[in-house]
Amino acid sequence: MEKINSLQNAHVKAWKKLQTKKGRKQQEQYLLDGWHLVNEAVKAKVAIKTLLITAKQLETKPDLTKFPAVIEISEEVASHISATVTPQGVFAVIVLSEREDDLTQLDLSRPWLLLDNVQDPGNIGTMVRTADAAGFAGVAFGTGTVDIHQPKVERSMQGSQFHLQLINTDLNVMIDQLQAANAPVYGSELNPQAAQYLDIDAPASFGLIMGNEGNGMSRELLARTDKNIYIPIKGRAESLNVAIAAGILMFGLYH
C-alpha cells in the first residue's frame, strides 16, 4: 500500500487544492472528509476514486489494506488537506459527476428547492438535509450560491447529498424547466402581492426559491415567479434565519 507522509508530495498539494472551487473544477474531483460522509458515499454506491487514511484509522479497518485505491497518509497530511480543525483521518476522493450540470434528466414529479445566492455553508447544508427530510426531489444551486462541494457545505449536508439530486445551474434555466412541467415557482419575499404560506394549496410539484441571507432574492428571478409567499412574523424578530424559513416553507407547502 502506498504511503504518503510529506506535505511536499504532489498528490498532497493537489488534495489541498480541493478545498477551493477552482481546484475542484481543474481536477474534476472533490474530497469527502470523515467516516460519516465516506460511509454515506459507500452506502449510496458513489464510486470512490481513492481512499486516504491515517495509520490510526487503518487499525480500525484492517481489511482496507487489501484495496488498491487506498493510500496511507500521515496525521500531518490529514491535518493539511482537511478543512476541519481536528480531522478524523479518513478522506474519499470522488470524481465530480456530470449529472450535477445536466438539467435534462430532472425528476420534476416532486418539489425542488432553488438556492439564489445563498452564502453560508451551514445554512446551505442544513437546507439540503431538510429538503431530503421533506421528500423534495432535489436542490438547485444557483449561480452565486456557495458550491455543492465546498468542505463545510459537504459536512453540514450530513449524507443528504447522496439522497436527493443536487445540481449547479443558472436558476433561470431551472425555472424554465419547472414552469414547462406546470410546476409553479414560489419566491420567498415579502411584498404587497405576497401570499401567506398557509393559504397556498401547493401541487405535487413546485419550485421554492430561497434568497441571499442579507439581500433576499434577486429582482430578476422575483419577476419570474408564479407567486411570492411569506411567513407571518408575530413577535418582534426582524426576520427568520434562511434555513429556518426554508424548513417552515418546505414542510408547510408539501405534506
Add this chain to the structure above:
Amino acid sequence: MEKINSLQNAHVKAWKKLQTKKGRKQQEQYLLDGWHLVNEAVKAKVAIKTLLITAKQLETKPDLTKFPAVIEISEEVASHISATVTPQGVFAVIVLSEREDDLTQLDLSRPWLLLDNVQDPGNIGTMVRTADAAGFAGVAFGTGTVDIHQPKVERSMQGSQFHLQLINTDLNVMIDQLQAANAPVYGSELNPQAAQYLDIDAPASFGLIMGNEGNGMSRELLARTDKNIYIPIKGRAESLNVAIAAGILMFGLYH
C-alpha cells in the same frame, strides 16, 4: 473619561471572565458584544452598567464621551475580552436580571419553548429568534442547556433576547407551571404513542420541549409530557437539525 489599555488591569481580567458561566455568576453581570446587540439593549431599555468602546468606535459616536459610564478601551483589550475573532470594539456590561430565575411572573397566556439539555449555542440562539418570530411568550433554559449569556448564544439570538422572556430553570418546575395553567406540554420524540404534529390542535398556550442534539429529551421529562409529537420524515435524512425541527413545530402548532 477613563481609559484602559492594559491587559493586566483588574477590570479587564474581570470582563474576560464574563465569557464563562462561573464568571458571570460570580460577578452577577454579563457582556454584550457589538453594536447590534448594544443597540437592541438600548431599544429595549435594558440598563447598561458600563459601555466599553475603542477610540475608533468612539469617533463614530462622539456624544458618548459625555456619559460617566463609558470607558475607552484599547484594541488589544477589545480583542482580549471578546469571544469573536474580529470584535467591533463596543461592549455593554449588563447586570444579570433576577427575572431570569423568577418563575412567579410568567406570561402563560401564550406558548413557551423549553430547552432540555441543548448544547449548540448557534442552535439555541436560532431557536430563541424563531420563538420570537412565532410569537411565543418565552424560552425556558433547562438545567444542562447552554447558558443564556454564553457569548455565542447572545450573538445568535440577534436581539430576540430582549423581545421575549428568557428564564433559567429546572424544566420540571416549568412543566408544573404550564400544567397548572391548563397549558399542555408537548414532547418532541418519536415513539409509538407520538402524534403527527399536523394532527395536533394546539390551544392558545402550551409548552414545547426540544431535546439534546444527539440524545433527544430526557426520560424523566418525557414521562411528564401530555403528548409527544413528531415531524414525519419523507426522504432518507436520518433526522432534522433541532433548530429546524423547532421552527417547523412552533409555526406548525401556533398560527
